[in-house]
Amino acid sequence: MFLYCLDSLTSSLYPMCIPQSSMMFLPPMDTRMQLRPTSCPAPWIGNTEAENLQTQFCLKKEVLESFKSCLSPEKEIYIEHYVSGWRGLVKLLNSLGSLFGFISKDAVSKTQILMNFLKSENGPHYATVQSMVKFELDNKLVDVDKKGIYPESGCRTLLRLHRALRWLQLFLERLRTSKEDDKTSVMCRDAYNESLAQHHTWLIRKSAGMAFYGLPVRPAFFEVMNVGTPEQVVDVLGKAVPLLYEVYQITEELYQKHNLLDLP
Numbered sequence: 367m368f369l370y371c372l373d374s375l376t377s378s379l380y381p382m383c384i385p386q387s388s389m390m391f392l393p394p395m396d397t398r399m400q401l402r403p404t405s406c407p408a409p410w411i412g413n414t415e416a417e418n419l420q421t422q423f424c425l426k427k428e429v430l431e432s433f434k435s436c437l438s439p440e441k442e443i444y445i446e447h448y449v450s451g452w453r454g455l456v457k458l459l460n461s462l463g464s465l466f467g468f469i470s471k472d473a474v475s476k477t478q479i480l481m482n483f484l485k486s487e488n489g490p491h492y493a494t495v496q497s498m499v500k501f502e503l504d505n506k507l508v509d510v511d512k513k514g515i516y517p518e519s520g521c522r523t524l525l526r527l528h529r530a531l532r533w534l535q536l537f538l539e540r541l542r543t544s545k546e547d548d549k550t551s552v553m554c555r556d557a558y559n560e561s562l563a564q565h566h567t568w569l570i571r572k573s574a575g576m577a578f579y580g581l582p583v584r585p586a587f588f589e590v591m592n593v594g595t596p597e598q599v600v601d602v603l604g605k606a607v608p609l610l611y612e613v614y615q616i617t618e619e620l621y622q623k624h625n626l627l628d629l630p
């Protein structure tokens with residue numbers, strides 16, 4: 367079955383092939399037709415060129431810089447910048463259309479939980495991932511074995527983003543080393559199967575698998591990142607991937623040390 371999908375870059379329609387057996391996981395037709403939610407206009411569409419420049423998403427500025435600033439010289443991870451890196455990614459995701467809405471909604475909800483902790487009276491304890499872990503464990507604010515009275519602790523919320531960070535790093539590495547004709551949907555699916563998928567229910571895995579078919583082709587995806595020529599994109603990805611890996615590894619070791627990698 368072919369569906370026509372709005373190309374997020376050129377606003378033209380491009381065909382995407384969807385297996386018939388998977389159609390039941392798609393959102394209702396009226397949602398599919400409106401491929402970009404009105405509340406999330408494409409970031410590059412403004413009334414004037416100046417507005418376009420101000421509102422355009424930029425991978426380097428909104429993601430790379432945030433993840434760079436989230437590491438302190440002592441290798442502590444600042445939650446505020448970590449969250450801001452995720453928010454940049456959500457902005458990019460929103461620009462790809464409403465097919466990805468259920469993913470961005472979950473990411474927004476998780477970043478919001480962390481921001482709420484940061485703004486609360488306990489805010490200073492949530493400055494870094496390290497201080498958050500210490501504070502929540504010392505004060506028994508984490509459901510360790512099964513869901514209980516703290517279903518939305520900072521530790522379990524950040525763990526979900528942490529697992530997604532592994533997917534992101536694997537996906538970006540595939541993109542970086544890909545050739546022009548390689549399929550973004552395949553790169554995304556392989557990275558997902560190697561990481562996040564094992565933590566997701568069957569329904570989420572099927573829905574995510576369907577959404578991947580809606581990804582723009584590689585050249586269009588590179589343009590959405592807005593960092594310049596394909597060579598420049600590859601260069602930025604070459605800086606982003608090791609950085610994301612470092613943030614991932616620091617969190618992974620911390621969570622491992624405290625037995626937090628399987629929080630319900």
Ligand SMILES: CCCCCCCCCCCCC/C=C/[C@@H](O)[C@H](COP(=O)(O)O)NC(=O)CCCCCCCCCCCCCCC
Nearest residue numbers: 455456458459468469472473526527530533554558570574
């Ligand atoms: C560009 C393609 C984007 C594909 C995204 C691939 C990841 C697929 C994730 C599917 C998540 C589906 C939503 C629901 C998830 C939750 O069930 C699940 C468990 O939470 P719970 O324990 O509270 O129930 N949540 C999670 O695992 C957290 C998922 C967070 C996903 C954030 C993804 C943001 C993606 C941003 C992509 C931007 C691409 C950038 C390329 C330069």
